Amino acid sequence: MKRSGGGLAGNPLPPPWLSWSVWGLGALLYLVGFYQRVAPAVITEQLMAEFSIGAAALGNLSGFYFYSYVMMQVPTGVIADRWGPRKLLALGAGVAALGTALFAAATSLWWADAGRLLIGAAVAVAFVSMLKLASHWFAPRHYPLVSGMALLMGVVGGVAAGVPLRLLVEAFGWREVMGASAGLTALLCAAIWLWVKDDPEDAGYRSHFVGGHDRQHTPVLKGLGEVLSYRNSWILLLAPVGLTGAILSFGGLWGVPYLRQVYGLDAKSAAAITSALLISWALGGPLLGTWSQRQGRRKPLYVLSTALALGGWVAIVFLPLPLWLLVALLLAVGFAAGNIIIGFAWAKESVPLRLTGTASGFCNMGSLIGGMLLQPGIGWMLDRHWHGAMGGGARIYDASAYQAGFVLIVAAIALSFLLILFARESRCAQTL
DSSP states (O other): OOEETTEETTOOOOOHHHHHHHHHHHHHHHHHHHHHHHGGGGSHHHHHHHHTOOHHHHHHHHHHHHHHHHHHHHHHHHHHHHHOHHHHHHHHHHHHHHHHHHHHHOSSHHHHHHHHHHHHHHHHHHHHHHHHHHHHHSOGGGHHHHHHHHHHHHHHHHHHTTHHHHHHHHHHOHHHHHHHHHHHHHHHHHHHHHHOOSSGGGGTSOOOOTTSSOOSOOOHHHHHHHHHTSHHHHHHHHTHHHHHHHHHHIIIIIHHHHHHHHSOOOHHHHHHHHHHHHHHHHHHHHHHHHHHHHHTOSHHHHHHHHHHHHHHHHHHHHSOOOHHHHHHHHHHHHHHGGGHHHHHHHHHHTSOGGGHHHHHHHHHHHHHHHHHHHHHHHHHHHHHTOOSOEETTEEOOOHHHHHHHHHHHHHHHHHHHHHHTTOOOOTTOOOO
């Protein structure tokens, strides 16, 4: 059949339920990835005791997820542009299942690190693939909303790795729970392979992709070189390092032990607070993305929200706060960090549409670089300020040690704020 600019001429657009179901299976892998990203936060004591490690080694164990995730972002974007997201998502789910099983059965820190490394590399395909599916299965005006919903799906996984995971670990043990997680991820692999299509044209519908079904691709190195030639690509890579890195470091690893040791909370209460931080982040994503779309501008809201995050973290780190005010500020900085969704839309608009997969992968590296650097960095600072206290086979750190570690968060967000001031406004218009 003859193709028009929006797909096969004369065919209807895909029904919403089909678009959401195709996209939703990719989103489930992102949910799994986010669950794995923050799961160490509620099993810090078990991991430190089981493998006889301190905060720096624990930060590194959690960080292995980020090391491979970040390394995979640009290759993932390039491959998504060339091969399509279906194969990537199925392969990613399969390897994630294998990595999770390896982590669950690890007999030494080396094997646990290897499992986390596999998980990070595998789930790295999810977000870029979701964005690629969104550009084909949804109208362009819905892109910020779908991107925000992607973050929401991820945070659902993060919340599942909070109180629910803690309860399951207490009931069955962390190894058993991770083993069950591996089995569910393997089932997701099969579902993606059987149901997901790269483009509505593959299912007999008309595509939403502006330029038609993009079967012709820019050569890999040329495409990457083009993306790197845009100033916004670099700025929107580096700006989320502090913003999202703070959320991933506090909500994904150090928040629970901090709240337990400094504020005297039990594990479930501490996990509930870090889950609330992630939920606030999830709400901020689609709302900030939609507001910037309505304004027709990206930069003002991104700058304002980054300033809010910086002020909030300064207060959290340097002021003696009652618990209620600490929680309120965590909710505020979580919401502000949702501006990552503005950044994804902004990065997409800053390059030609045929390069969106590569650009999305490149810019998505920034949020993960934050976790990759800050999680072990904070752990290193904690060990430097440890006074020798132990409990249940794990090290105990006091308030001054956590303050020294969290100073890294403030410094990273200050850099984010300075960088975003130099970004070029896209006015919500796609570069062609």
